[in-house]
Amino acid sequence: MLIESAKKTLKDIFGYSDFRPLQGKVIDAVLQGEDCLVLMPTGGGKSICFQIPALTLDGVAIVVSPLIALMKDQVEALKVNGVEAEFINSTLNEEEQAAIIKKAVKGDIKMLYVSPEKMNSESFYYTLLQLNISLIAIDEAHCISSWGHDFRPDYKRLGYLKKQFKDIPIMALTATADPLTQKDILVQLNITGANVFKDSFSRPNIYLEARPAYKRKEVILDFIQQRGRESGIVYCLSKKNTEDLSRYLKANGISSGFYHAGMNSDVRDRIQNDFINDRIKVVCATIAFGMGIDKSNVRWVIHHNLPKNLEGYYQEIGRSGRDGMAAHALLFYGQQDYSILESFNEESERKVILNARLERMLLFAQSNHCRRRLLLNYFGEWTVDNCGQCDNCRGRQNLINGTVMAQKALSAVARLSGKLPKSILPQVLAGLRSPDVLAGGFHKIKTFGAGKELSLVDWENVINQLIGLGYLKVDYEQGTILALTPLSNKVLFEREEVMLHHLHQKIQREPKIEIKKPKPAVSIPREEGLFERLRQLRRKMAVEMGVPPYILFSD
């Protein structure tokens, strides 16, 4: 019944004839009073998921939204469509706020947008107690998780809502949350029993590409010049990078600006507006530039440096191609960035997990497998399909049949479910009696030494590929404990083929781009892959343990 009236509202107010498939399910659940976590890519239509129930149910819906500018836009758009919507945040003076609260208490508002700071104020808490609240929607819900890169301390306190308003449905909505962040959102909001609705994270219009960090400035300039008047964002690791790169682009005739948290907010707003209104074409920015960029025609995103993790990477590339038209995401990666980012984690008590996510980011960058497949498996969308469109799908892949290796690795995990750390599995398979293996009693299991034909380093490589492709998963919350996935059974019991990269191929690929302007000859720095680094570590370890290196690796 309610859903019928919801459909009519969709038509009458928004002019759409039907819900998108997931929207219908979410709205159904909310109308029945259930809590929900909604994961939909940018542009997927999250707003409708709370706006329609807000208009269908009795009372006022509270919408928590982190960005003042976005709040204002949404409320204005709703008002134009005849919806009684208002917002409360620090841009309104006390009288204005009091007037809106009065209206809300009287029941004359259907949707009240509130900033997270306001939600946490004591006076507003008493206001909430006086309202007839239909639902509470928390937009950009990943801001609540300190795992996310947009963490807002004010979000963290919203956990009181469920405790205080037990019967009011809470909706958390976000476009980016890996499994670790998803779980954290539910825990922080005290809605662990919520329905989780997941749309595919796939954004097929974004072309994915990664290159070694070699002659970055020149390659970026060439990339932009080839794209005429298209707008794009270059994400850099440091404030200085953003300034230097922007200057270089400007000196070469590109209309560019820079943006980072060290600038005062007037200047930042000006750059953002210039970009949104196409007065400048390129912004070189740190990750501070982001959430408010509701610009549909960003045609490309470049990562000048390796991002901290795939969640951040996905969020940032997602700012391109919102209009559904073709967009390009180019990622540069190098050992140096990896080391810098690793050193940032040094002091953290969550170092192990942060580094594990960082390593996953580097492995993604260095991989020869389909990038979309790697990305979707990272987000827990188990798939074996190659997209056929990314740089790796288009380029040479040099794969081998790794089914037997995969079976050995997966059976060891199956036997030791919930107990096997990622670093131990290669040692178990290679039959290495290291102190950690002995201490954990791992040498007693049946699969110990089942893969002696490969070296430790090769097994590390195989296992990293199996994780990337979703045949194994890492429970990052537990450190780096391995577990099977929905894809594992097919390999273990249905003999599904697993194709892996060749184990000894060089990770480095020559930069594919030709730089047109003649440049003085530069010697190409050797790009040392993670595996090369691991190889060196092994060598050192062998020396320290006083064993011949071939015991630890075969080359």
Ligand code: ADP
């Ligand atoms: P998100 O918050 O998930 O990024 P929005 O809620 O801003 O996405 O919606 C993205 C676009 O999709 C908007 O232009 C919206 O009007 C449109 N949209 C949402 N739901 C529908 C629908 N059922 N039918 C047609 N268009 C829709």
Ligand code: MG
């Ligand atoms: Mg939105």
Ligand code: ZN
């Ligand atoms: Zn692909």
